[in-house]
Amino acid sequence: MTDPLLQIGAPVGIIAGGGTLPFAVADSLAARGLTPVLFALKGSCDPERVTAYRHHWLRMGAFGRLLRLLRDEGCRDLVFIGSLVRPALSDMRLDWGAIKVLPAVLAAYRGGDDHLLTGVGRLFERHGFRLLGLKDVATDLLMPAGCLTRAAPDAGVEADIAKGRAVLAALSPFDIGQGCVVIDGHVVAVEDTGGTDELLRRVAQLRDSRRIRAKPGHGVLVKAPKTGQDLRFDLPALGPKTIEGLITAQLGGVAVVAGHTVVAEPQEMIAAADKAGVFAIGMPA
Known part of the structure; x- marks a missing residue:
């Protein structure tokens, strides 16, 4: 298979949320x-860290300005990444570019987060941009298969993991979340x-x-x-903060889908998990 990284045009635009x-x-x-x-989203992206990179600041709703900046920078390929609180339409100051596509934006808002992000992605594609996922640009940030920690789940926990996956599969049509605790x-x-x-x-x-x-x-x-x-959008994420939450909730560990989960600061995460005696495991897709 051809390495997708070889097909990516430079520069690559990163629509940057928090974290x-x-x-x-x-x-x-x-x-x-x-x-x-x-392309750093105001109120979400870290203002101190972003200065180390080539960047532009954007407010939510400035779709037209974003399109102009992307074209000025020569960015054909885009990645959406980082945490973001879903804004209310009434709180956004829409520029003329956003107003022109308002019917599509309203349609995207009539659903859960996945529906919204997919709808917004289609808007960019209509304007000639290509939306990429982490599997295309940064496979090193995806969870590998297997247990990363010294602690590992036993047979009882494996049963809990299987139940958690079944619950999430059953809830998927409702587009309400990507995690549960069993x-x-x-x-x-x-x-x-x-x-x-x-x-x-x-849970705590x-x-x-x-x-x-x-x-x-x-x-x-799970x-x-x-x-x-x-x-391409909103993959489940795992990192040191997740481990802190597990400790506070007094849980035994976390199980995520290998290859379909983003891992932030993996070395710090594994060190924190090993210190606390909790496990982190990548399940087969």
Whole structure:
């Protein structure tokens, strides 16, 4: 198979949200001799870290300005990466470029996050851009198969993982989340618009209130893309902050889909997991 990296045009535009992943993608591209240009979303992208890269700042709703900047920079290939709180349309200051495509934007908003991102992606494609995923530009940031940590799941946890995957597959048509927590065969929490961090905080609160009485160290966070999800956008993510959440929620570990999950700061994540005695495993797709 031809290496997709050889087909990528430079420079590559990165629509950058929050967290460390936009910068990890930029570094991965640069290591391969490709020039990244960050289009940093105000209120999300880290203002201190972005200065180390070629970049432009954008507010949500400035679609027309973004198109002009992308063309000025010569970016044909684009990557969407980083955390982002879904904005309300009423809170966005739409420029003329966004107003011209408003019917398509409204249609994209009538659904979950995957529906929204896929709809926005189509808008860029109509204007001649190509949307890429991490499997195209930064495979080194994707979760490998197998257990990364000294701790590993036992047979009981494997059963919890299987149940978690079944739950996520069943919820996929509703486009509501990519994670759930299963403890000793019981589904105790499902991810919603609050994301994984909020999911783990809820589990910790349930333990504090003794609504969950399982022993500390029991239970697993299972994360997987939605069935049929466009894998160029919004892949499940894992990193040191996830491990902090597992510790607070007193869970035994996390299981994610290998090749379909982004890993932020893997060395720090593994070190934190090993120190806490929790596991992180990549499941077969």
